[in-house]
Amino acid sequence: MGVDRREFLKIAGYAALFGLGGKAAIDILSPGELEAAMEGIPLTKGKRWSMVIDMRKCLKKQAAGKDGCKECIIACHREHNVPDWGNPKHAIKWIWQDKYEHVFPDHPNQFIDEGVRHKPFILLCNHCVNPPCVRVCPTKATFKRASDGIVSMDMHRCIGCRFCMAACPYGSRSFNWGNPRKAPKELNPDYPTNRAYPERSKGVVEKCNFCVELVSKGELPACVQACDKIKVHALNFGDLDTPESNVRKLLREHYTIRRKPALGTEPNLFYII
């Protein structure tokens, strides 16, 4: 890696400024320096963001606790003001869990290894290279960012037609049947949990946005941060376009599978089993 000591200290300094100072840091830096600072953070320069999920670590952690581990899900829902409706039919899914058999239906095996049989896998939007949801959206409310490959939603434009929900083969999209603000209070006592992030209105579709708002500031997605915080490191976020990135290293060293690869959507989520 072509980072010398001086460069590294610079990056670390700016990262600390952003992490601690937030807006205060913006005020300190005079114009021009901010752009320079942004460029200094390697994380903002990804061309094809992806995630490698090490299910061995995740399942080990889940088996250790009595109720499993839901840290990533909790962190994501707190970050994005995702309410709990108490009704699975109205559930808003950004990151969720499902059984191995449901996650990988194209790997059927009657006598599968006990290590994965019926085990809860972590699911989120695959941020596909060829996203079918984007192709069907009549208002271009959902789009693939050319700069870094994140499949994002523009809630201002969504008309709630739910074509994208029908198109997505991974069930990564959810419809707001009610106004999130009116979600049951007893299930969401401290809602809204993040006053810096908007809610949604009734009648729009939403999904995982790979934490664009955090990635743009040089931070890792909320789920990854949560997983790192409890020292499990099962979720690995990085750039697929950089050969020496963490995700590419993991992909080189492990056998990974993707969900429904035969559909040609080219998911950017990889699972180490």
Added chain:
Amino acid sequence: MYDGGKIIVGLIIGIGLFLFPFFYNAGTAAKAPAPELTAKAKEAKVCVAEKPYITKSHFVLLDEWRNSSVRDGERYYKAFNGKIYYKSLQVTCVECHSNKTKFCDQCHNYMSVVPYCWDCHIVPEEKK
């Protein structure tokens, strides 16, 4: 003219009825409310653009912000004075203008415009 008198009287009554609301309400027009600045906004002195532009076209700016930040990922705005701001209604604007009822709503109600910003964006907490 046949029945000239009747027609003219009818016309006068008709025009009178038509103009009645104007005379009735003359002089009672509600005064345009002045948006109230918070102490923090007063202290800052400048907004993200010059005041006449903000007063007249803040919604144009907000619309540009939302498109460029959501769709193009350009999340920072360089103001006329060279200062850099994070493009966010809910974080940046509201940091100074935390008095939504006295700052936003007064004029919007007066002008009878109903922006749907706050359907999703969280309203700042106001002290009563």
